[in-house]
Amino acid sequence: MTDIHEATDPTALPTAAGETDPTTASGGTAPMYTLTAVTKTYQQKKRTVTALAGVDLVIPAGQMVAIQGPTGGGKSTLLQMLGALDRPTSGTVRLGDSELSAAGDHALAAARARDIGFVFQGFNLIPTLTAAENVETAFADGSTPRAERREKARAALASVGLAERADHLPSELSGGQQQRVAIARALVKEPSVLLADEPTGSLDEATRDEIMDLLEGVWRDRGLTVVIVTHDSAVARRAQRRLRIAGGELTELGPAA
């Protein structure tokens, strides 16, 4: 089992389990995430697959974290725990003061709608809706007035440089533009956390850098907590803190170079 506490000092290395209380390891900054002994197992036919093996992790608010690791190592599963998309088999996941691991489906959906923005590798835009309408889908509870929804969606698109493309369908946009729309969708509801799963995995190098510039700018400007899962070391190096997960176990790689 690996015990990873928040590294307030970018140079701090992982400590052994039990040496540091993960709830106080933020060094005074309130933790956004606190994961304690999180295990996730799946049944594949008659075989039990352990995706997360007792992960302890504290991520303070406002930190930009990159998680690397081999395919099947547990990156996406960890991101799903952080994103309230799934519950651990054992252990606890806290988002701020909320205990996600014990929450019901409605509470998890509400947490996702209120606090968490997602960016996916494949952009995951609704192909039949325009860029602005895709951004509007982020108002998940449907209670925001139409005019306000539209205004905020267009403002979000303008903030990612796509004001002129608001009425275009995803198929009329480039990959980079589609990912910008996805980022606008994630940000329009002003979440406290942005989770990105291989956000540049489908983009060329130049576009990758543009997207990373955008994410970094958002992180700095808004003080968001950003967690990026990536294979790309160039992307990981831009994070404030780097973690590696393999075989379900988490290790601290240290701060970005």
Added chain:
Amino acid sequence: MFLTYLLRELSNRRKQTVIIAAGMALAIALVMIVTGVAAGVKNAQSTVLESVYGVGTDVTITQAAEPGADGPGQQFAFGSGDGTTTDDGSTEVAQSTLSAARGTATFDSSALTTVEGVDGVSAATATLSLQASSFSGTVPDFSQGGAGGAGADGATGDGTDAGTQAAPPTGGADGAGGSAFDVDQFSVTGLDPATNAVGPLSSASLVDGRSFTAADAGTDVVVLDQTYATSADLAVGDTLAIGGTDFTVVGIVASTSSDAATSSDTYVPLDTAQALSGLTAQISDVYVTASSASGVDALKTDLQAALPDATVSTQSDLASSVSGSLSTASDLIGKLGTWLSVAVLAAAFLMAILFTVSGVSRRTREFGTLKAIGWSGSRITRQVAGESLVQGLLGGVVGVAVGLLGILVVNVVAPTLSAAATTQAAGPGAGGPGSAGGGGVGQQVAQATTDVALTVPVTASIVVLAVGLAVGGGLLAGAAGGWRASRLRPAEALRSVA
């Protein structure tokens, strides 16, 4: 957002939308046409029944004829002294009879009083169904010839006796020993002249002359059915011989339905009919109007208890007595049409459900993403159900249009259906030798045969039924698809498409 998303999705999946809507439209149109034709057939049956039983009759009471009750049937017997001998030696004979219609059993008229004493009876009247038959003809002078019998053509004897061959008989209609006979039959209904509200004439309209009044009781006056009057070339003021008595024609009536004749050729006062036929204080039918339409079944039970030997029939019972192509159409609609509608409807619903569920499977990434960004399961269910509902409604609109077009075609073509309403089943062996038409086991007696043009009514209930089916089908498909979508776990959905 809901409507925008819904319309974009349906527009994007145009082919699927068209297939689902077309399937629903076909099913709904078929249901509309079958339901409409069924209503048209029912109306036609009512028309036929009204022509027989009159308007407002809820229950009729008859009595089944005993097996062999008709005995030898209608017979004409002539003695040696009957007839008038003419100059050429032939004999002219004529005879009229008035007896209970074949297959009709008569019963004591006190049954009417019994019926009137039953709770739930608003009005009742009794009738006596009779058959008037007349025979007239000329018999040749057989005394001039051998003992051969008179053949049908009367030209020669059949030589069954070994008599001495002599000169052929003379006389007869053609003067060469032939014979000519006229047999005329028509139906006579005796009814209470003071009652028109219920009974066979309640559905008739007066064409000429007058209808019965209470003062006609015991008199020799007759009211004719228009069809019979035309065929017999009779008019108001003419005389008609019934059972050997001359009756004065005082009125001519016709069925209120242009498609049907009235139930009898002639109508006479009940007491006169009873006296002439020798059926004193006998009746054959009682027509009953119930106090309440909803109490007809209970009234039937009470009447059956009061008259255990009688056959008590409601209008719905009588509908089954309508035979002919109308009956065939009714059976066809009732069985094949209904099952075909159910099968097509089930196929359309199943197709809509399968397409919707398959569509949800194809949109796993989409719904997984929406769940990931916070959409609740119920919002996604509403979205899927909304799409299915609109597809169903599209099918409903097209289906109603096609259904109305189909009904219009049926009404323009207006296929003619023949119908015969029968009132009573004769028992085994009823109708003996010589009875008109012959007898047979379980044979029924036709009271009115008519052609009815089938018209299909378009009612609000048919349109409401169609729209209801469209909404129901859409909601069913939407519920299945929505259930499937709501069960998607966002993590699994995103993992499966990753």
